[in-house]
Amino acid sequence: MAWKWRSVTKTIFMVLSSVFMLALIYRGFLGWNTVFLLPAENDNIHIRPTPRNQTVDKRIYDDGDTGKITQDITGSQNVSADKVILMTYGRTGSTWFGHLFDYNPNAFYYFEPFQSLKRHLVRSKILRYPPNTFRILSSKDNILPMITQIADSFLNCRFSEVPLQILAPDPPTHMSFTDEGRHKQLTSYKTCITSGKDDASCVPLLLSAxxxxxxxxxxxxxxxxxxxxxxxxxxxxxxxxxxxRDPRAMLLSMEKTFPYYRQFENQPVEERPHADVKGICGAMEDNIKSYIKLKSKFPERIQDLRYEDMVQDPMAKAVEVYKFLEQPMPSVVRDWVRNSTSSNVDNGPYGTSRVDPVQTAYKWIPSISPKFAKMIDVECKMPIQHYGYGNFFELKLKYDLPDSYRTEKLHF
Structure with missing residues (x-):
């Protein structure tokens, strides 16, 4: 009987010892301290402990990897720079408009910060923040307030409050960020995040810029x-x-650009799936209502732009944008506007150079099927009227004419 008791005691001792050892390993690996980077406003948000064995290099590297400067990445103070948000929809020429800032050597411009966040959240609900803290989202979390908070932090260079899934998207290649046509003033940062370093160690370069x-x-x-x-x-x-942009042009461009829709292009209009007509039209209508409200509250700080007006006179529209911002337009931006709108080469659906931008703006009219155009006319009646686009048959009469007549009579 005694030997059985000793055996049980020995087993209990071994189990407790194992638990104790695991606890020590856990403590050494993760550390006891939890860093709350973002306030958890409900019990569904948790912050994982910061691993003690992961260090973050906070140095800033210049292009030659010399002249190292020690700098914190918190960026706790609001910056005094002028801040700009370009809000838009797909297939509106927004990449061209974005280049008005991307080519400015005095601007810090970021292409689509929330695009990569959306892609990431499909795969994972864990967000990493620099230098090395984590936030776990639940299905009950409202993403929109979080996006607003991230936008505020981003505009004020508080990058410790912006997920690395935005700051260094799509690792390890970061192709969506390092694309040759994007982030032209952030070459040092692009070099850093593709060099094999921990992405968080590169964030001070963003802060400096x-x-x-x-x-x-x-x-x-x-x-x-x-x-x-x-x-x-x-x-x-x-x-x-x-x-x-005219919603009919946007939606047709989506169907001709995105592979999913192209596979159905030979099917009858009424039988094939279409781009999200209701979604796009509904979003435009909601934004018009919000714009009217904000325009009355902030009359000098929010402005509508029509893609069609830009292509009529790109330089005048670019000057107008910088005048609205009360900023000088650098000569390098003027040169880019002039070159991109008088190009000999059309560089594709995602590019920004067009041989004839005006023709690009209206070439959808003879291309769209009348049934599809009518469908959009009905769903997008309010936005079409609000922005003065006119119904499809009015536009077809005005623009679907021989080139010689259009050039001579309509002067564009």
Whole structure:
């Protein structure tokens, strides 16, 4: 009987010892301290402990990897730069408009910060923040307030409050960020995140560029105009540009550009799936209502832009944008506008050079099927009227004419 008791005691002792050893390993690996980077406003958000064995290099590297400067990445103070959000929809020429800032050597411009966040959240609900903290989202979390908060932090260079899934998207290649046509003023940062270093160690380069800029701007397809009210209130130097295009041109361009829709192009219009007509038209209508409200509250700080007006006189529209921002337009930006709108080469559906931008703006008219155009006319009646586009048959009469007549009579 005694030997059985000793055996049980020995077993209990071994189990307790194992638990104790595992606890020590857990403590050494993860550390006891939990860093709450973002306030958890409900019990469904948790912050994982910061691993003790992961260090973050906070040095700033220049292009030659010399002249190292020690700098914190928190960026706790609001920046004094003018802030700009370009809000728009897909297939509106927004990449061209974004280049008005991307080519500016005095601007800190970011292409589609929330695009990569959306892709990431499909795969994972864990967000990493620099230098090395984590936030776990639940299905009950409302993403829109979080996006507004991230936008505010981004505009003020508080990058410790912006997920690395935005700052260094799509690792390890980061192709969506390092594309040759994007982030032209952030070459040092692009080099850093593709060098094999921990992405968080490169964030001080962003902070330096952001703090040295006279304009901090980003373009987004994933924010509603109503979300700008809080940001405009909190940031007196913020201005919002709302870029629109004829919804029929947008939707047809989506169907001709995105592979999913192209596979159905030979099917009858009424039988094939279409781009989200109701969704696009509904979003435009909601944004118009919010724009009217914010325009009365912030009359000098929010402005509509029509793609069709830009192609009529790109330089005048570019000058108008910089005048609205009360910023000088650098000569390098003027040169780019002149070259991109008088190019000998059309560089594709995602490019920004067009042989004839005016023709690009209206070539959808003879291409779209009348049934599809009528469908959009019905769903998008309010936006079409609000922006003065006219119904499809009016446009077809005006623009679907021989080139010689259009050039001679309509002077574009």
């Amino acid at each position: 952001c703090h040295n800029a006279s304009i901090v701007a980003f373009k987004t397809l994933r924010m509603k105009i109503e979300m700008a009210e809080e940001l405009l209130t909190k940031n007196p130097s913020l201005k919002v540009l709302h870029l629109v």
